[in-house]
Every structure is written in structure tokens, then in C-alpha cells.
Amino acid sequence: MEGVSKLFRTSGKRAKPSSALPDELCRRFSLAEMKIATNNFDDKLFIGQGSYGKVYKGLFIDDRSCTINVAIKCVTFDRLRTELPLACQLYHPNHVPLVGYCLDDQQMILVYEFMVKGNLGDHLYGSTNHHGPFPWKQRLQICIEVARALHYLHTGLKHTIIHRNALIKIESKVVGTYGYADPGYVATGELTDKSDVYSFGVVLLEVLSGRKAFQRLGGEEQQYLVNWARKCKREGTINKIIDPYLMGKIAPECFKIYLDIATSCVRNEGKDRPTIGDVEVGLEHALQLQQSADAERKDGVNQHNYAIVEYISGTASPEESFSDIYSTNT
Numbered sequence: 001m002e003g004v005s006k007l008f009r010t011s012g013k014r015a016k017p018s019s020a021l022p023d024e025l026c027r028r029f030s031l032a033e034m035k036i037a038t039n040n041f042d043d044k045l046f047i048g049q050g051s052y053g054k055v056y057k058g059l060f061i062d063d064r065s066c067t068i069n070v071a072i073k074c075v076t077f078d079r080l081r082t083e084l085p086l087a088c089q090l091y092h093p094n095h096v097p098l099v100g101y102c103l104d105d106q107q108m109i110l111v112y113e114f115m116v117k118g119n120l121g122d123h124l125y126g127s128t129n130h131h132g133p134f135p136w137k138q139r140l141q142i143c144i145e146v147a148r149a150l151h152y153l154h155t156g157l158k159h160t161i162i163h164r165n166a167l168i169k170i171e172s173k174v175v176g177t178y179g180y181a182d183p184g185y186v187a188t189g190e191l192t193d194k195s196d197v198y199s200f201g202v203v204l205l206e207v208l209s210g211r212k213a214f215q216r217l218g219g220e221e222q223q224y225l226v227n228w229a230r231k232c233k234r235e236g237t238i239n240k241i242i243d244p245y246l247m248g249k250i251a252p253e254c255f256k257i258y259l260d261i262a263t264s265c266v267r268n269e270g271k272d273r274p275t276i277g278d279v280e281v282g283l284e285h286a287l288q289l290q291q292s293a294d295a296e297r298k299d300g301v302n303q304h305n306y307a308i309v310e311y312i313s314g315t316a317s318p319e320e321s322f323s324d325i326y327s328t329n330t
């Protein structure tokens, strides 16, 4: 790397801010600083393709001469305009902190703190999982943390934010990540907090199955995880969707609740889905059930040897569901 840019949060000459952008809340970087941090957008520092552009790893030196890694996300102007005013006001332990942004004639960039452990998908999907086994309780804990972050976004801020991890509405166009989009939103263009609940339900199914929300299977064949899970649940073959690594490791009582939560979240009608608060409570309960079951089985080798057949017989029917138990829905 040629050099590193200095990261001063409170000092340094700033370019004139655009009136709509919150320069007092986060740092505005110049394109020159972005180029130095990424070694002129060096391919070696490319870390992934976002929905709006490339993402690079960047390097800064702060005012105490410490090295800071950041994720430098190239975006469109619309994306910057939508995300920046929100992201710079979010303070939650489960939300990746925004460091700053760059707005230049040639390049719009959002700068986030770098997540050293990668994203959830890196740990989940078989072919790209370089991190070793991903235990069930750890997966559950992560889901709880994500539900908390979404709950904060839905209720903790003055103005409700519909998180655009999966969805965003820009200039009346419906956009979103394939396989996660609420069918109601796709049909009507109306985005609600229940659209996020749907997308989160898809993530819960990914966590259980270790598979992507949408997969091309070769030729014309493709598979939506939601459709497959629904079919398996209907046919009483739900254990087909469980990540082989998790087979026998999930306590049946925990599995039942988790599956009910996931399938309630992906119901076609938003009004039939639970609120994210209900989902959070339900997932916490599922984790408690798993912990209690594991504690009872503390008999060494058999600690995680739950009967797989119970995953099927213990599954609730689509009518009898988690949201009937936990619902605060009106």
C-alpha cells in the first residue's frame, strides 16, 4: 500500500457540505483520501460486490497513530442520500457504525467500520464457509441480536425506519435483494415494518438451512428457500431443510418454536406476520429452551444427540403458530 490517510473526526479541512447532508454528525472525506485508503481502489483490497457498487477494505491512521480498518462502499447518489442521514444517527451495539462518507463528482462512498469476522453468509453457506463449524446456539444468539437491532430501527427512533438490508424504495421503484423481498411490497410498492419481518424470516430460514435465500440449481432450475421450506413443512419433511451440520443438535422444543417464528415471518400477508418485538421475545425463548435441554443432557458424548424424528412430529401445523402464542399484533 502506498500510504495511509489520516482519520481525524474533529479536525482537518472539510469540503463544503451539501446542504442535505449531515456533516456535523459524521466525517466527510475527499476522494483523494479514499484513494489513499484503498491504494487507488486496488483490486487486492476489493472485498465484495454490494447491490450498488464495489466494497473495498480501506486503511486509515487516527489521531493517536492507530491503524483503523474501514469498509469503503461505493454507492449511487440516491443510495447515499437515503442511507447517510439515517446511518449517521443510529447508535446501537448491533448496527455497524458509519464512519463517514465521500461525495464527489465522480464517486459517492459510504465508509463503515470494518467487520473483521465477515458477514453472516460467510459463516453459513457451505461452499464459502472458511470459518469452521457454526454452532446452533451461536446462530440463535446472532439472530436475537439482529432482531434487537431491527426492533430498535422500528421502535427506538423517532421516525420509523424500514431497514433496507433487503429493501429500499427510491423514486417509486421497487428494489430489493433477490429472495428476501416481501411479496406484498413487490406487488404494491408499499413498504412497511412487516416487510422487514418477512426479510428477517428469510434470514432465519437461511440460518437453519445453511442455504441461500435464492439459488440457481443449474439450467432453468431455481429455488426460493421460502417456497421450499413451506413445501417441506406442508409435506411433513421439514428436516430436509436443516443444515446437515445441525442434525441432532437442536432440541426439538427449541426447533418447534424457531420454525414457527421463521414461517410466521414469511407469511404472504403482512398483517399475519408477528411484529419484530414478538420475534425477538420468541427467539430468546427458543434459546432458553435449547440451553435448558442441553443442561439436562450434560452427559458427555450424548449432549447433542436429539431425536431427529421429533423435528417432524413436534412441528406445529401452519394454523397453530408462534404468533398466536406471542402476538402483540393488533
Ligand SMILES: Nc1ncnc2c1ncn2[C@@H]1O[C@H](COP(=O)(O)OP(=O)(O)OP(=O)(O)O)[C@@H](O)[C@H]1O
Residues within 6 Å of the ligand: 047, 048, 049, 050, 051, 052, 053, 055, 070, 071, 096, 112, 113, 114, 115, 116, 118, 119, 164, 165, 166, 177
Ligand atoms: N462493514 C463491513 N465490514 C466488512 N465487510 C463488509 C462491510 N460492509 C460490507 N462488507 C462486505 O462487502 C460485501 C458487499 O456488502 P453488502 O452486502 O453490505 O453490500 P450490499 O448488498 O450493497 O448491502 P446492502 O444489502 O446493505 O445494500 C459483502 O461481502 C460484505 O461482507
